[in-house]
Structures are given as structure tokens and as C-alpha cells.
Amino acid sequence: MYHSPRRFGVPLALSLAPLSGGILAAVVMRKPRHVHRNEDAPERALREQETDAHRIVGRTVTIARPRDEVYARWRDFPRFPDFMENVSLVEPLDERRSRWRVEGPSGTPIEFTSAIIRDEPGKLIAWASEEDAAVANSGQVTFRDAPGGRGTEVDLEIAYDPPGGSVGAMVAKMFQREPNIQARRDLKRFKQLMETGEIATSRMRPAVEQLKS
Amino acid sequence: MRALTWHGKKDVRVETVEDPAIVNPRDVILKITSTAICGSDLHLYDGMIPSMQAGDILGHEFMGEVVETGKSVTGLRKGERVVVPFVIACGACYHCSRLQYSACDNSNPPDKADISETLYGHQMSGLFGYSHMTGGYAGGQAEYVRVPFADVGPIAVPDDLEDDEVLFLSDILPTGWMAAENCEIEEGDTVAVWGCGPVGLFAIQSALMMGAARVIAIDHYPRRLELAAGLGAQTIDYTTASVLEALLEMTGGIGPDAVIDAVGMESHGFFVDNVYDRAKQALMLETDRPHVLREALMACRKGGRVSIPGVYGGLIDKFPLGALMQKGLTVKTGQTHVQRYLPLLLEMIREKRIDTTFLISHRLPLESAAEGYRMFAEQQNETTKVILKPGWEQVQ
Ligand SMILES: NC(=O)c1ccc[n+]([C@@H]2O[C@H](COP(=O)([O-])OP(=O)(O)OC[C@H]3O[C@@H](n4cnc5c(N)ncnc54)[C@H](O)[C@@H]3O)[C@@H](O)[C@H]2O)c1
Ligand SMILES: [Zn+2]
Ligand SMILES: [Zn+2]
Numbered sequence: 164m165y166h167s168p169r170r171f172g173v174p175l176a177l178s179l180a181p182l183s184g185g186i187l188a189a190v191v192m193r194k195p196r197h198v199h200r201n202e203d204a205p206e207r208a209l210r211e212q213e214t215d216a217h218r219i220v221g222r223t224v225t226i227a228r229p230r231d232e233v234y235a236r237w238r239d240f241p242r243f244p245d246f247m248e249n250v251s252l253v254e255p256l257d258e259r260r261s262r263w264r265v266e267g268p269s270g271t272p273i274e275f276t277s278a279i280i281r282d283e284p285g286k287l288i289a290w291a292s293e294e295d296a297a298v299a300n301s302g303q304v305t306f307r308d309a310p311g312g313r314g315t316e317v318d319l320e321i322a323y324d325p326p327g328g329s330v331g332a333m334v335a336k337m338f339q340r341e342p343n344i345q346a347r348r349d350l351k352r353f354k355q356l357m358e359t360g361e362i363a364t365s366r367m368r369p370a371v372e373q374l375k376s
Numbered sequence: 377m378r379a380l381t382w383h384g385k386k387d388v389r390v391e392t393v394e395d396p397a398i399v400n401p402r403d404v405i406l407k408i409t410s411t412a413i414c415g416s417d418l419h420l421y422d423g424m425i426p427s428m429q430a431g432d433i434l435g436h437e438f439m440g441e442v443v444e445t446g447k448s449v450t451g452l453r454k455g456e457r458v459v460v461p462f463v464i465a466c467g468a469c470y471h472c473s474r475l476q477y478s479a480c481d482n483s484n485p486p487d488k489a490d491i492s493e494t495l496y497g498h499q500m501s502g503l504f505g506y507s508h509m510t511g512g513y514a515g516g517q518a519e520y521v522r523v524p525f526a527d528v529g530p531i532a533v534p535d536d537l538e539d540d541e542v543l544f545l546s547d548i549l550p551t552g553w554m555a556a557e558n559c560e561i562e563e564g565d566t567v568a569v570w571g572c573g574p575v576g577l578f579a580i581q582s583a584l585m586m587g588a589a590r591v592i593a594i595d596h597y598p599r600r601l602e603l604a605a606g607l608g609a610q611t612i613d614y615t616t617a618s619v620l621e622a623l624l625e626m627t628g629g630i631g632p633d634a635v636i637d638a639v640g641m642e643s644h645g646f647f648v649d650n651v652y653d654r655a656k657q658a659l660m661l662e663t664d665r666p667h668v669l670r671e672a673l674m675a676c677r678k679g680g681r682v683s684i685p686g687v688y689g690g691l692i693d694k695f696p697l698g699a700l701m702q703k704g705l706t707v708k709t710g711q712t713h714v715q716r717y718l719p720l721l722l723e724m725i726r727e728k729r730i731d732t733t734f735l736i737s738h739r740l741p742l743e744s745a746a747e748g749y750r751m752f753a754e755q756q757n758e759t760t761k762v763i764l765k766p767g768w769e770q771v772q
Pocket of ligand 1: 414415416417418419547548551570571572573574575576594595596597600614638639640641642643644645667668684685686687710711712756
């Protein structure tokens with residue numbers, strides 16, 4: 164009934180790709196949809212996805228906060244570790260680029276550089292990791308007003324290649340969850356933080372790290 | 377601290393476990409003065425609810441004294457005496473803003489909420505002491521409990537009211553109230569209530585207060601039917617009468633205008649459908665035993681209202697969907713939006729317009745909690761409601 168434990172997974176907005184960078188910006192650069200189809204469903208909900216090489220996953224949540232505020236909080240990359248479970252550090256290098264560190268259960272962090280490839284304040288942020296990254300990013304988050312004053316609809320899309328082969332096996336050891344589940348949980352943590360100021364937990368006591376700080 | 381923990385079907389124990397501490401800014405820690413065993417706990421006791429783990433602390437009906445407050449808690453002070461709703465709600469999401477607290481989007485931790493999305497299509501709110509599907513929060517059948525979002529749920533109670541008078545604000549009193557409210561009672565209405573446990577009894581009391589001309593209560597335990605009659609209900613013992621026939625005859629051939637299923641997923645009785653459900657349950661082809669719900673749908677008058685406070689967890693067979701559709705019935709149900717009703721019900725208790733103590737049959741020390749569960753499950757006639765007292769050395 165409950166999803167079985169997966170042997171692979173990647174953090175939000177990260178994905179494995181061949182070193183050639185085959186899926187870089189797959190989400191952002193792909194052809195516009197709905198050309199031949201009478202269809203408003205997002206691509207990730209389609210039974211057959213248009214792009215064969217990459218899987219598109221994602222999630223939409225409604226956050227009961229104004230659009231500009233939600234955008235600004237997401238745009239504040241150094242604070243990603245607050246709600247992205249596997250991301251331990253995001254360090255800005257310049258206006259567009261930042262250095263990321265992602266922790267895996269194996270204990271070996273992965274680092275790479277990521278760049279914003281589109282940024283429309285209050286509306287959209289798209290990013291992709293730079294060519295030399297072993298783990299490629301390709302994703303975008305869009306913000307739109309929810310109807311009836313309900314706040315902001317935040318839509319997150321990530322493209323990735325399903326792990327396989329030897330590179331896949333290596334990465335399978337480093338991450339815990341399937342990207343879809345990771346994205347869903349990270350986005351839920353973001354929503355909780357925006358709406359309530361904290362992330363819900365059923366722990367009875369603070370985690371050890373929290374006690375130290 | 378000492379706490380009642382779950383270890384499997386009909387296996388609960390009082391054990392020493394770690395004390396809770398403040399984790400999030402909006403938490404408080406409560407020292408518990410009174411806590412109760414609920415019919416919902418029996419579903420856990422009977423192993424009917426998935427996603428339980430050995431060692432889970434049970435209990436969602438509790439009250440006590442605030443002993444610690446997180447740094448962003450406003451409105452609650454150390455030393456304050458509060459009753460805590462069993463539903464954990466953030467107060468800020470879309471659902472909370474519509475006062476649909478039991479649909480809160482934020483109180484179930486992100487790593488726990490997936491199970492309910494798989495089962496129900498959406499992630500459910502957090503509940504105290506009620507499986508990992510609803511958050512895996514430690515419950516209040518313990519000496520202390522961590523209460524998240526404490527600025528939204530807990531309500532301060534005045535010193536001149538005893539614990540026994542206000543404890544049931546945590547669940548069964550608002551649950552009975554919402555069950556009756558969901559009947560949208562009009563002048564001259566007859567309301568039929570299946571189950572004279574605590575929830576059914578408070579539903580009967582509430583329906584009469586809301587102006588029902590007549591309430592008909594159905595059960596098989598003489599003591600519970602007697603309590604229902606004491607509130608002013610007419611009664612049917614389903615072991616001696618045909619419920620459908622009796623209800624039709626008692627309502628001039630119309631049927632009750634509204635029906636309340638205050639029994640839920642574990643119907644008793646030697647009925648053909650119930651025997652079939654038991655067999656399917658044993659083979660794990662069905663999760664719930666909905667005899668009462670079927671009977672209530674059949675009994676309800678054309679165009680009538682169906683209120684379901686009784687808990688269901690999964691799938692049922694032989695659901696009389698035709699009766700529901702053809703008769704044009706309206707169904708209302710859900711875990712109770714406890715927070716919504718607290719100020720009103722507390723006021724009514726203060727004004728002595730509601731008595732909450734008539735159904736309490738046992739007050740036991742927390743140390744005897746396992747025995748309390750056994751009695752509430754196996755001696756339902758005499759054991760109508762059990763209150764546990766963490767501070768007590770022995771039965772008083
Ligand atoms: N919706 C909510 O938020 C909420 C809150 C609390 C409790 N509940 C649920 O309400 C239900 C009742 O709780 P309770 O504490 O009163 O439990 P309880 O077990 O004390 O009472 C159930 C009563 O139903 C009677 N019953 C069983 N089979 C019957 C039948 N075929 N016909 C008529 N009566 C029958 C039993 O004899 C018993 O008296 C449970 O399912 C519980 O989980 C729901
Ligand atoms: Zn309860
Ligand atoms: Zn909420």
C-alpha cells in the first residue's frame with residue numbers, strides 16, 4: 164500500500180544525467196506543448212510523456228501567502244537548506260551562479276555549480292547546472308495567483324533520466340528517495356515554512372544537531 | 377516519564393519512555409492531569425488502523441498544565457490549565473481559514489503524510505496518538521506531551537470547572553455536537569442514532585438541544601441504552617427488534633429525517649452482512665465492517681441527511697449506493713473540526729447547559745491504563761467511559 168523503499172533517488176532539482184549534459188534545461192527548453200492536443204493537463208500528468216529520454220516530475224501546491232513574498236523566499240537560494248532535506252549548502256558565486264552541496268546517506272557530499280537561466284520576478288525561476296556537473300539540474304518553479312484570494316499556486320518541475328547503468332548505480336548509493344517523492348516533500352516543507360513559520364515534526368525531542376546549536 | 381504504549385493487537389503497556397521537549401517554536405509541553413480512552417482507541421487496540429509502530433504512545437483526549445512554552449507561542453502561559461483538541465491544526469492554511477481544522481494541510485509531517493495520500497488521495501492532518509498515517513505524534517495517555525501549534529488548539533479553562541467537566545472538549549463532546557449539526561435539524565425532525573457509546577450519547581444530547589422533536593437510539597447494551605433514555609431518547613435494542621421495521625413504524629412510515637452512524641468500522645452483531653464482512657476482513661479483502669452504515673442508509677427517509685462521525689479507515693463492500701442516490705440523501709462526515717466548537721461548548725458547560733460527567737464509569741490511575749483498555753473493549757455494558765489520572769497512585 165505504502166510506496167516501497169526505493170534504492171535510488173535525487174534531491175529536489177537535482178538529477179543524474181550523462182556527463183554530456185543531455186537533460187540540461189530539459190524542462191525549460193523543451194518545445195511548447197498543446198500544439199496538436201486538446202489538453203490542459205501538465206505534461207507530468209500525461210500517460211505518455213512527449214520527451215522519451217527524460218522523465219518530468221513535479222508538484223503544485225497552494226501557499227496562502229502573496230505571490231511576491233513566496234517568489235522572494237524561493238529566490239533566496241542560500242536558505243534552501245531550511246526546507247530541502249538533502250541540500251546542506253548553497254553559496255552564491257555571482258548574480259546568476261551558485262555553488263551547491265548535497266548530502267547523501269553514504270556520507271560523501273556532491274558539489275556542483277548551478278546557474279539561473281530564466282528569472283522573472285514574481286513569476287518564474289528556471290535553473291540548470293553547469294556543463295561540468297556530474298549531477299545535472301534542470302528545473303523550474305512558477306508562481307501564479309490562486310483563485311479566490313487563496314494565495315499563490317507554486318508549480319515545480321524537474322527533468323531527470325531514470326537511473327540505470329553504472330553511473331546510475333553509483334548515484335543510487337548516494338541518494339535515498341525517488342525524485343518525485345523528494346520534490347513533493349521538499350515543496351511541502353516550503354509551504355509549511357511559508358504558512359506556519361516551522362516544519363511539522365512528530366519528534367518528541369529536538370534532533371542532536373539542534374541541541375548543539 | 378510513564379506512558380501507555382501500543383505493541384500490537386490487544387497489547388498495550390504502561391512503560392517508561394523519554395520525556396518530551398520543545399522542538400518547534402510554536403510547541404508547548406503539557407503536564408497531563410486527565411486523559412481518556414476513546415472508542416477510536418479501540419480501533420487501534422483491535423489492530424484495525426494501518427501504520428502503527430510498536431512503542432507508539434496512544435491517547436488523543438487529554439488536558440493538563442502548561443509547563444514549557446516555545447519561543448513563538450503567544451496566548452498561553454506557564455501554569456495555565458488547558459484542554460487540547462485531538463486534531464492538530466496550523467491555523468494558517470486554506471482549510472484552517474475555512475475552519476476545517478481536521479483538513480489542515482500543514483500539521484502532518486512531510487515524511488509521514490504520503491501514506492494518507494496513497495489511501496485517500498490527499499494528505500490528512502496530524503492527530504495525537506493515532507498512527508503514523510496521521511503524523512505519528514505521541515499521544516496524551518502519559519505524564520507529559522508535546523503539543524505542536526499550541527497557539528491554535530488548546531483552550532484555557534477556568535479554575536472553577538473540574539477536569540471531568542471539561543476534558544471531553546478534547547474530542548467526544550464536539551464530535552457529538554458536529555454529528556448533530558451535520559444533521560441540519562429542522563422542526564419536527566426525528567433523528568436516529570446508531571451506537572450509544574460516548575459519541576452517540578453526546579450526539580443524542582446535542583440533537584435534542586438543537587431542536588429535534590425526537591431522537592431514537594440504537595444499541596444492544598442495556599446500560600448504554602439506559603443512559604440514552606436518561607437523556608430523553610427513545611430506544612431500540614437491535615438484538616430484540618428489527619431496526620429497519622421499528623424505525624419505519626415509529627416514524628409513521630416516513631423514516632428518520634436524519635441518521636447518525638456513531639459506531640464506525642467495527643459493527644457488532646450477528647447479521648448476514650456483518651458475518652460476510654468478518655469473513656472478508658479475515659481474508660484481508662475488506663478493511664471495515666460497515667453493517668451500521670448500510671442499515672442507516674436504508675432507514676433514512678427520502679431526501680434525508682446522513683451524518684457519519686463513526687470512523688472508517690479503508691474500503692467497504694456492498695455499499696447501498698443505489699439507496700443513497702435514489703433517495704437523494706445528503707452525507708456529511710469527517711474527523712471533528714474540534715477547534716471550531718470549543719468557545720461555544722465551554723460556555724455551555726459553564727452555564728450548566730451541558731452535563732459531560734453522566735457517562736463516566738471509571739477513573740483509574742495511568743498505571744492501570746492497560747486494564748482500562750481491556751474493560752472498555754470487553755465489558756462495554758458497564759464500562760461507558762474511562763478516565764486515566766497520571767498523578768494517582770491507586771483507584772480513588
Ligand atoms: N469523527 C470523529 O472525529 C470521531 C471522534 C471520536 C470518535 N469517533 C468514532 O465514533 C465511534 C464511536 O465512538 P465511541 O467512543 O462512542 O465508541 P464505543 O465503542 O464506546 O461505542 C460504540 C457503540 O456502538 C454500539 N454498536 C456496535 N454495533 C452496533 C450495531 N450494529 N447497531 C447499533 N449499535 C452498535 C456498541 O455496542 C457501542 O455501544 C467510533 O468509530 C469512534 O472511532 C469519531
Ligand atoms: Zn477520541
Ligand atoms: Zn492548517
